[in-house]
Ligand SMILES: Nc1ncnc2c1ncn2[C@@H]1O[C@H](COP(=O)(O)OP(=O)(O)OP(=O)(O)O)[C@@H](O)[C@H]1O
């Protein structure tokens with residue numbers, strides 16, 4: 001299960017993810033991204049504090065947004081204070097790619 | 102071993118909705134050994150990666166059956182996850198970080214996770230016939246430092 005809350009509206013978007021981000025729930029996040037992508041955006045932050053599970057599919061999805069929005073010069077970053085999630089991100093080196101929000 | 106072995110078999114179609122159930126069930130089964138919560142999370146990720154691979158690569162979005170057999174005995178967990186999908190042409194390549202046969206939004210990291218989080222990983226795959234992953238893990242305090 002995944003819940004995506006728009007914690008802050010455009011142009012400085014913050015999306016708070018709660019629950020699990022994997023192959024089954026990715027479409028829920030994708031729907032929200034489709035809602036906001038046509039808006040005037042300055043930056044996008046994913047807050048992962050409420051996330052209790054992520055795997056390579058979930059990480060791939062977040063990095064995918066980073067790459068897509070980089071083409072529009074819109075930085076996408078991750079804000080996370082959740083130790084377990086941080087450990088997984090560190091294993092992949094996600095921080096080196098996306099930076100800290 | 103003998104009577105000390107406990108076993109669980111699950112079989113389900115390759116639908117994405119089953120992935121969460123599968124990893125949670127395996128972690129709950131594993132909890133009869135004294136894994137830490139962190140270790141149970143690692144088991145969940147490994148199972149999620151293997152099942153996702155069967156759905157995405159093995160069956161490529163078409164429907165087929167995925168089987169998971171878990172066993173505990175002698176202080177270790179063994180999980181076998183298998184599909185009857187397309188199989189892997191080059192297993193050595195599949196293990197390489199960033200190797201993927203599905204370019205869009207795939208980073209080729211799933212098997213890297215499995216290797217990192219489980220003690221042992223054996224892949225057996227026949228092109229056109231399917232793939233089987235066997236992974237083993239024991240609670241860290243049972244491990245002898247060498
Ligand atoms: N069950 C399977 N059936 C067929 N091919 C597989 C299977 N599991 C893995 N593979 C092959 O091994 C490659 C590497 O798998 P791995 O999980 O490491 O990366 P990925 O799935 O491509 O990307 P990610 O897991 O980061 O989303 C896959 O791209 C695929 O070619």
Ligand SMILES: [Mg+2]
Nearest residue numbers: 150154211212
């Ligand atoms: Mg994978």
